[in-house]
Amino acid sequence: MSRILARFFDPAGKRYGLPSWPWQMAPAHLLTLRQLAARGLRPGGQEVQGQVLWASRRYRARGGVRAAYLYDVRLALPKRTPTxxxxxxxxxxxxxxxxxxxxxxxxxxxxxxxxxxxxxxxxxxxxx
Structure with missing residues (x-):
C-alpha cells in the first residue's frame, strides 16, 4: 500500500474518529448518499458508518483533504414517494x-x- 493510501486507511477509526478508507477501498456494503439514491434508498436515520478520504489540491484551505460519508446499505430504507x-x-x-x-x-x-x-x-x- 502506498504512503498516500496508508495515510487514509483507518478502519478502526482511531486516527480520524470514524472508520476511514482511501478512495475506492471502502467495504462494498458502505455507500455514499448518492450511491444510495441511485439504488432508490435513503439512510433511514442511521448515523454515518464511515468515510472515504482523499487528497485534493482544490481544497488546500481545508487541509487538502476531502471526505465522503458512508452509510450501511443493509440499514437503508426505500425512498419515500411524494403524494x-x-x-x-x-x-x-x-x-x-x-x-x-x-x-x-x-x-x-x-x-x-x-x-x-x-x-x-x-x-x-x-x-x-
Whole structure:
C-alpha cells in the first residue's frame, strides 16, 4: 500500500474518529448518499458508518483533504414517494419561479434572482 493510501486507511477509526478508507477501498456494503439514491434508498436515520478520504489540491484551505460519508446499505430504507398533493404543490412552486411578474408569462426558465424579471423585460427596461 502506498504512503498516500496508508495515510487514509483507518478502519478502526482511531486516527480520524470514524472508520476511514482511501478512495475506492471502502467495504462494498458502505455507500455514499448518492450511491444510495441511485439504488432508490435513503439512510433511514442511521448515523454515518464511515468515510472515504482523499487528497485534493482544490481544497488546500481545508487541509487538502476531502471526505465522503458512508452509510450501511443493509440499514437503508426505500425512498419515500411524494403524494399527489405534494407533486402538485411542487409544480406550482416551480411554475411561480418561471413566471415573470412584469409580463406575467411562463418564460420556460427560472428567472434570475438579481433581475427578478425575464430577460426580455430586462432588455426592454435597460434600453429605455
Amino acid at each position: 399527489a398533493r405534494q407533486r402538485a404543490a411542487l409544480g406550482k412552486a416551480l411554475a411561480a419561479r418561471r413566471t415573470c411578474p412584469d409580463c406575467t408569462r411562463d418564460v420556460g426558465y427560472v428567472l434570475a434572482r438579481h433581475l427578478g424579471i425575464c430577460n426580455d423585460c430586462a432588455e426592454r427596461s435597460a434600453a429605455a
